[in-house]
Amino acid sequence: MTATGTFTPRPGAAPLGRMIRAQAALETRMLLRNGEQLLLTVVIPTLLLVLFSAVDIIDTGAGRAVDFLAPGVLALAVMSTAFTGQAIATGFERRYGVLKRLAASPLPRWGLMTAKTCAVLVTEVFQVALLTVVALALGWSPQGNPLAVAALLVLGTAAFSGLGLLMAGTLRAEATLAAANLVFLLLLVGGGVIVPLTKFPDAAQTVLGLLPISALSDGLRAVLQHGAALPWGDLGTLAVWAVLGLGAAARFFRWE
Amino acid sequence: MPSTSPGSPRTPGSAPAVEVTGLVKRYGSRSPKTAVDGLDLTVARGGVTALLGPNGAGKTTTVEICEGYRRPDAGTVRVLGLDPVADAARLRPRIGVMLQSGGVYSGARAEEMLRHTASLHADPVDVPLLIERLGLGSCGRTTYRRLSGGQQQRLALAMAVVGRPELVFLDEPTAGLDPQARHATWDLVRELRTDGVSVVLTTHFMDEAEQLADDVAIIDGGRVIAQGTPDELCRGGAENTLRFTGRPGLDLASLRKALPEDSTTTEPSPGSYRVTGTVDPQMLATVASWCAQNGVLPDAIAVERHTLEDVFLDLTGKELRG
Numbered sequence: 001m002t003a004t005g006t007f008t009p010r011p012g013a014a015p016l017g018r019m020i021r022a023q024a025a026l027e028t029r030m031l032l033r034n035g036e037q038l039l040l041t042v043v044i045p046t047l048l049l050v051l052f053s054a055v056d057i058i059d060t061g062a063g064r065a066v067d068f069l070a071p072g073v074l075a076l077a078v079m080s081t082a083f084t085g086q087a088i089a090t091g092f093e094r095r096y097g098v099l100k101r102l103a104a105s106p107l108p109r110w111g112l113m114t115a116k117t118c119a120v121l122v123t124e125v126f127q128v129a130l131l132t133v134v135a136l137a138l139g140w141s142p143q144g145n146p147l148a149v150a151a152l153l154v155l156g157t158a159a160f161s162g163l164g165l166l167m168a169g170t171l172r173a174e175a176t177l178a179a180a181n182l183v184f185l186l187l188l189v190g191g192g193v194i195v196p197l198t199k200f201p202d203a204a205q206t207v208l209g210l211l212p213i214s215a216l217s218d219g220l221r222a223v224l225q226h227g228a229a230l231p232w233g234d235l236g237t238l239a240v241w242a243v244l245g246l247g248a249a250a251r252f253f254r255w256e
Numbered sequence: 257m258p259s260t261s262p263g264s265p266r267t268p269g270s271a272p273a274v275e276v277t278g279l280v281k282r283y284g285s286r287s288p289k290t291a292v293d294g295l296d297l298t299v300a301r302g303g304v305t306a307l308l309g310p311n312g313a314g315k316t317t318t319v320e321i322c323e324g325y326r327r328p329d330a331g332t333v334r335v336l337g338l339d340p341v342a343d344a345a346r347l348r349p350r351i352g353v354m355l356q357s358g359g360v361y362s363g364a365r366a367e368e369m370l371r372h373t374a375s376l377h378a379d380p381v382d383v384p385l386l387i388e389r390l391g392l393g394s395c396g397r398t399t400y401r402r403l404s405g406g407q408q409q410r411l412a413l414a415m416a417v418v419g420r421p422e423l424v425f426l427d428e429p430t431a432g433l434d435p436q437a438r439h440a441t442w443d444l445v446r447e448l449r450t451d452g453v454s455v456v457l458t459t460h461f462m463d464e465a466e467q468l469a470d471d472v473a474i475i476d477g478g479r480v481i482a483q484g485t486p487d488e489l490c491r492g493g494a495e496n497t498l499r500f501t502g503r504p505g506l507d508l509a510s511l512r513k514a515l516p517e518d519s520t521t522t523e524p525s526p527g528s529y530r531v532t533g534t535v536d537p538q539m540l541a542t543v544a545s546w547c548a549q550n551g552v553l554p555d556a557i558a559v560e561r562h563t564l565e566d567v568f569l570d571l572t573g574k575e576l577r578g
């Protein structure tokens with residue numbers, strides 16, 4: 001048969017780069033189109049930054065409040081996208097068979113995960129840009145090396161992505177929704193984001209200091225507020241969380 | 257034998273579209289429930305194969321094992337000659353999948369999702385054409401969660417065929433469709449077949465199987481309990497019936513004697529007669545000549561051929577499934 005019809009088989013995967021780019025673009029659009037997600041990733045961090053810089057509610061120590069708050073809110077932004085947002089979105093994608101259907105497409109699983117990571121990073125770029133502008137407008141004067149900041153943000157993203165995917169891939173979607181929001185709230189309060197860890201009792205400080213959000217906010221503060229070179233302790237903590245989280249996610253993630 | 261469509265392109269010596277032998281699948285570890293229980297199925301290339309079976313018969317499980325979603329507990333599965341799990345990377349670009357439900361981002365627009373699926377394939381079908389064919393034009397900008405159930409089904413179907421696969425698995429493609437959409441789907445499936453695509457679909461609609469399928473497999477309790485063309489299935493198994501009306505109280509013994517062994521003759525209500533057995537031209541002639549001998553003008557003589565539904569209910573029983 002030589003005639004070709006509309007559906008005459010001509011199967012084949014698109015080039016890998018094209019597939020991942022298309023998937024990353026779709027994932028990013030899905031993230032940015034979701035109103036609840038934007039509330040979490042953009043509105044809440046921005047409001048916290050503005051509110052607590054303008055009004056002296058919490059004693060943030062010596063120096064300007066915004067110099068203390070901006071690094072914490074940047075850490076919060078990373079957590080909101082890489083952990084909370086990604087966990088909830090992925091949990092519902094799993095629930096509604098999106099991951100299952102994609103698994104039957106030519107896009108390999110690691111390609112999907114790469115695309116998701118790209119979408120998270122793109123969203124974070126938007127967040128960081130917006131929060132930086134707002135913080136500068138509030139009189140923020142950041143110190144330190146931008147590369148050190150980038151290293152912290154990337155490791156933080158890896159740590160939170162691992163934990164978010166672990167949650168999304170093991171719990172029911174509703175449980176993920178509830179748990180991810182709860183964790184967000186708890187870590188917002190107890191992770192040195194807007195409330196200095198020094199406000200907590202000594203014993204609590206030691207434990208809270210090991211949380212990924214504390215390591216990230218503390219590391220960012222060391223660089224951006226105090227001009228430190230590379231906060232190795234915080235980077236190490238984040239690296240451990242990243243290895244544990246991504247490892248566990250790879251091991252326990254269920255696609256359906 | 258399953259029939260194949262005439263003129264569909266077939267690679268010489270190529271493996272069947274699907275070859276399943278002795279497939280067993282159990283769910284749960286503590287008290288495992290057997291969903292598929294020694295299922296054998298061969299699907300030739302280039303035709304439409306319909307899997308029929310009551311709820312819970314194991315159709316979706318079987319199809320999803322063929323798609324590489326689950327590993328069999330026993331038995332072998334080859335799809336286009338490949339192992340769906342071990343050779344997944346090579347198989348996936350060649351098959352199209354429509355799940356029984358879901359599969360689309362709730363915030364994605366219909367056209368956006370279809371375009372995206374197309375972009376994952378090397379040489380996809382023209383997206384606007386497919387949108388038009390499946391009547392999705394008016395809802396192309398609607399997000400998935402706002403589409404009606406039938407529109408969601410049509411989008412999922414479009415996504416299954418957009419990559420120009422060699423073989424598509426459609427799990428209940430017409431569930432929840434209105435008559436127009438059902439016919440559009442049937443037309444699409446027929447065109448797939450004409451263009452040489454092998455189609456495996458599951459359905460609860462007997463007319464759908466009769467209309468579309470070259471080959472029907474009836475599945476119950478995790479096994480194929482009958483397979484053949486719709487015609488073969490209707491002819492075999494269940495008996496057919498011939499009815500006529502005439503004077504009440506005719507003596508049927510002589511008619512019974514004139515007919516083959518396996519026939520029966522009854523008068524369910526006065527003047528209404530029923531003959532069962534192999535209803536063929538020979539039987540009709542025998543009945544007609546017996547009537548002539550008895551001076552009866554048979555009124556309303558009618559042959560009742562069994563429908564696929566009769567055969568299905570006959571084979572699978574009338575009980576509801578859990």
Ligand SMILES: Nc1ncnc2c1ncn2[C@@H]1O[C@H](COP(=O)(O)OP(=O)(O)OP(=O)(O)O)[C@@H](O)[C@H]1O
Pocket residue numbers: 283284289290291309310311312313314315316317318356
């Ligand atoms: N993920 C699962 N976990 C446990 N049991 C399952 C699972 N999927 C299916 N089953 C069970 O396996 C059996 C076969 O299910 P399957 O979905 O294959 O049936 P089906 O023929 O597709 O039915 P339907 O016509 O209702 O779609 C059912 O008894 C079902 O309850």
Ligand SMILES: [Mg+2]
Pocket residue numbers: 315316317356427
């Ligand atoms: Mg099913």
